[in-house]
Amino acid sequence: MRYAIQWLRSLIFSAQAYFAMIPIALIFLPWALIDRRGAFGAVHAWTGWIRWTASWMVGLKSEIRGPIPEGEVMIAAKHQSFFDIILICSALPRPKFIMKKQLLWAPIVGWYALRIGCVPVDRGRRGAAIKGMVEKVRANAVEPGQLIIFPQGTRVAAGVSMPYKVGVGVLYNELKAPVVPVACNVGVFWPRHAVYRKPGTAVIEFLPAIEPGLPIRAFLATVEEVVETRSDALMAEAGFPALER
Template structure:
């Protein structure tokens, strides 16, 4: 397939994916306003639509591996693109994400993020934000669910190293719940920026949980080791040499 043709198919995918988001968002909005279950249903339908469209138009197959977390747990995941969000949300029963506050003002996404229980964080007020985060999460856990946090705080391209932030450890300490690390290779096929999409098998893998009670520094070291090792293994499985990636 030529580069230009792949670019056009990638652009078509993006247009149709977001058109589907808008349609589902509008259709379900009256129900989502009063029912968290309806909001989750709409989001899961969008996950199905986007994954099917990715496979048909740009050749991205996708799968989830490992034991899918249920109950009140923390999921600390590698974040490479929007696709890992979709895979995690569709896989677990009641996902709710730690998200930057600015996303609350995004059309469709903001409404549904609030309705499914996502917890916004103001990155400009880091100290206060982290303290408030633990309080907000504890209150939100009245409604059981799987809390998803991206410990590096943002999308990270394959091969790029960014430090793991303390927020994941504070939640782990404060909530005293098991933490499931999650690895991924989705950024190889659905990059964090740009239009191009590439064919292949995109995977999110839930790894063995870290039991509550580990000292903070040990927890952070173990979390980073598991997530990075797991993600590197998935990328190697996909045939990519990490030494050649930017």
């Protein structure tokens, strides 16, 4: 019975989270049309709303740890569910993503994503996708902000291993920008493909920046080591079984 009640609460929470996009998008639209700050205001308002409603509707509190980067940096983040995106965007002053091109067609999300400077990428052939990613990021470099990329390329469930893709290494090498790794335990509470939201405290943690200059292979090994090790520790803190790597 307790599980059923929590599942129903989770369903109601998820429904209101998506419906909340509409009034927030409309309220901020006039400002967003004339100034990108309006688009970021909408993003922060919506992500703040989700964090607040999650805390009392399903008992899922959230916490941001580590120094929040404010300058021109890349963010290499562990991606376990939609909630880690929400937490990262709520914390960063000017977040922007490398995202799937198909999301441009999503109502509300697509337009606001372009307005805050997200970089749409066609994830077709691997080599062409990486080349296109670099070109589009370079062309978008005039827009200030923190560029978020998920090194594993997709959401990865808590406890599941998946290699880090070379794309983040290519961007690091080409853009000569510091990279801030981000660890999380969000997937313990908010699974990828499930309605149920588990009560607890979801955490994302901004880790020390990796400065430019490393060879690509060394950079990939470093970012994977720090993100996976710290994510494992955060998941263990949340009661998730310890993992062997």
